[in-house]
Amino acid sequence: MLTKNNFDIKFIYLAYVPPRHDEDQPYEIKTLLLRTNNKATEYLHNIFDVALNDGRIEISFTADDQQGNPFRENLINILKKSDNAQKKYHADKIAQKLYEVTDQRNGTGLLVIIEGEKAKSKRLVIVRFKGDEGLYNHGKRLKIDYLPEVFTKKSKHYKLAVFEDILTSKSFWKGHAVDKQISTNMHKQISDFWVSDFLSCKPAITSLQGTIQFSKIIKAVLVKTSDVEEQEAIISGVTNLKSKNVKRISLNDFCNRYLPQELTERIKSETKDDSFFNTVFDLENDTYRKEFGKTVLNLVNGITAYIPSFTYDKYVTEEDANGKKEITIRGRLASKKLNTETKSEKTAKSVQ
């Protein structure tokens, strides 16, 4: 079976995976191999063809200390075996893994595994659709006749992962994923259930790499702009991000949330290659604090100033005056408040 993009489809596997039962006895997952062309396969071929464009989050398998990852081993085995029964054996293991990590919140899912190849490249696409009770209620086995209904009802809402490479013992470590069942919310781009719990993956970029690169780009744009409003927008975005306790983000999300279009374009061009702009990573708190922390200046005349460390060199000048440092802080006044409360009054208020 050839897709429109000329991938030769070798294997399509479906499994109906409900939330795990707490009973000790093993649960038999209902599965099906699609062998003939019909509306369902046509629909799945389309998903397969566009999977690499769809999956915008780069992921990689987690590994133990010696390059081991059972999920990846099953994936490699599906690709390696030529016999469908052998492929199914490993696909069943993947379905079993999904069953083990699925709870009532995730609900029932229809797992689809599609394998295809073009020239030397092999591609494996794993999709989870929200399960349709109809499929289950029509009998003990999955009914192929009802599949098109599932796909037409919820066709645009699925979780997907795609892995493409040349098959070797050291390949298929990286892939792409997307979660189309998650609402557009910058704080959660893709569910942990899909990426870490089920796929045994993590974002391809580590939190340290992402956070350092993020701060490098933000600081570079900040240094280059002399517009005070732009500087304020960036600083306020950085501070807000910290206070919101955001865990997973991309530069794109940061810009959408906090910055005007013009600044967004500037940040985009500062990333040089487009991919980091959209790369999702986990913020590393200690590094973020270090990169975007505050420098506290205590002056001998009793003045204390809090200055974001990343703008320190830009707004603070230190000059040597007879062996002592003279400090000059430059900036436009945004607000000025007279604080008449004493410390004890403040404490009393907070106790009430």
Place this chain on the structure above:
Amino acid sequence: MRTDNKEQVELFKQIRSTLVDISAEIEAELKEALTDKPHVDKISCRVKTIDSYTGKINKEEDGKLKYETPIKEIQDLIGARVVVYYKQTADEIFEYLSKYFSIVERTRIIPDEPSKFGYEGLHLVCFISPIIFNKYKEENLLPDFFELQIKTLYQHAWGQAEHGLGYKPGVKLETDEKRKLAFIAAQSWGADEILSDLYNRKFN
């Protein structure tokens, strides 16, 4: 079945200049990542030479060629090295870089038996950062990984000197040669131990 060696070497030659660019970027990334870390002597990154690649693709395992698609399977086409003063620094940097990079392998290489002395070092097999990799992704057949070694100055000195003499794993050595190499390794180990002790007295 694998294509012949000539074709494999040709493939490597085609991507080698890209690997050199990637290697320079990894070196810069490492230098930036370790910028605040004290007691680091040297950070370097290199690409395998064509001779070394040619030698490696002929390796056999269980009577068969070890690599079916060498260009994708050999994980040290790009190799980085961090050389530090003290064993404590090596451990600290090993832990830090294990978090900094996405890794698939983490190994502490020490001789098989306590009474033996030889090669020692901390090795990581790391994903090339997507920030770097994606700039070159249009190029086919690039490796996903690079190998990173973390060594003390003495471990590095022993390794380099041994390598310079042309000794490689599997090469048959005279008893006398083996004893001399083991002696130098033992001396290096001893020097690291004493430095480690002095480090603890000074900093802990």
